[in-house]
Amino acid sequence: MTVMMESPQQQPGLFISFEGIDGAGKSTHISGLADLFRGQGRVVTLTREPGGTELAEKLREMVLNDPMDPLSEALLMFAARRDHLQQVIQPALERGEVVLCDRFTDATMAYQGYGRGFDLKVLAQLEQWVQADVSRPRGIIEPDMTIWFDLDPAVAAQRLADARIPDRFEALPAAFFEQVAKGYEARANAAPHRFARIPADQPLQAVWMAVRHAVESRGWARGAA
Ligand code: TYD
Numbered sequence: 750m751t752v753m754m755e756s757p758q759q760q761p762g763l764f765i766s767f768e769g770i771d772g773a774g775k776s777t778h779i780s781g782l783a784d785l786f787r788g789q790g791r792v793v794t795l796t797r798e799p800g801g802t803e804l805a806e807k808l809r810e811m812v813l814n815d816p817m818d819p820l821s822e823a824l825l826m827f828a829a830r831r832d833h834l835q836q837v838i839q840p841a842l843e844r845g846e847v848v849l850c851d852r853f854t855d856a857t858m859a860y861q862g863y864g865r866g867f868d869l870k871v872l873a874q875l876e877q878w879v880q881a882d883v884s885r886p887r888g889i890i891e892p893d894m895t896i897w898f899d900l901d902p903a904v905a906a907q908r909l910a911d912a913r914i915p916d917r918f919e920a921l922p923a924a925f926f927e928q929v930a931k932g933y934e935a936r937a938n939a940a941p942h943r944f945a946r947i948p949a950d951q952p953l954q955a956v957w958m959a960v961r962h963a964v965e966s967r968g969w970a971r972g973a974a
Pocket residue numbers: 771798799826851852853854856857858860861918919
C-alpha cells in the first residue's frame with residue numbers, strides 16, 4: 750500500500766532574486782529578508798549566483814577569476830544556473846520554501862549582455878533552454894520578484910574603492926558599469942510587475958524600509974517585526 754505523505758508546508762514556494770551593480774549594497778538586506786521570512790515561520794533557502802551548488806561554486810571561482818571570452822563567460826553562467834536550478838532552487842520551491850537568490854538571469858543580461866555587449870537574443874535563447882518549465886506562464890522558471898538595488902555607478906565605484914580586492918568584474922572601468930546599469934533598467938522596464946526598484950543611494954535603514962515595503966505590499970511576510 751502506498752502511504753501519501755502530507756507536506757507540512759502548505760504555502761507555495763516563493764522565489765526572490767536580488768540584483769544591482771557591484772557596490773549597490775544587496776547583502777545586508779538579503780539576510781534581513783531571510784530573518785523576516787523565518788520570523789513568519791517560513792523555511793528559507795539562501796543562495797547565490799553564480800554558485801549555490803558544489804559544481805556551480807567551482808564555475809563561480811573560474812568565471813570570477815580566470816580570463817575568458819564573453820561567450821565562455823555567458824555559457825558558464827548558464828551552466829552554473831542549470832545545476833543550481835535542478836539541485837537547489839526547484840526542489841526548494843516544490844517544498845514550499847522561500848528561495849532568496851543573490852543574482853539570477855537579469856545579471857547575465859546586464860553584465861554579459863549590456864556590459865560585455867554579448868548578443869541579447871542568444872542570451873534569451875539560453876534562458877529559454879536552461880530555465881524551461883512548461884508549467885509556468887512564460888514557459889520558464891524565473892523569480893516571482895526581483896529586488897533591484899538601483900545605484901549611480903559613480904557612487905557604487907566610490908563605495909567599492911576601499912572595500913576589497915576587486916574580482917574580474919569589479920576591476921572593470923566605470924563605462925562597463927554604466928552599461929550594466931542600463932541593462933538593469935531595460936530589464937526592469939520590460940518586466941515592471943516582477944521588478945521592485947529600490948533607490949539604493951539612501952541611508953541603510955531607508956533602503957531596508959523600501960525592501961520590506963516591496964515584499965509586504967505583495968502580501969508576503971506581512972506585519973513582521
Ligand atoms: P556578487 O554577486 O556581487 O558577489 P560578491 O558580493 O561576492 O562580489 O559577484 C558576482 C559577480 O558576478 C558580479 O560582479 C556580477 C557577476 N555576474 C555576472 O557577470 N553574470 C551573472 O550571470 C551573474 C549571476 C553574476
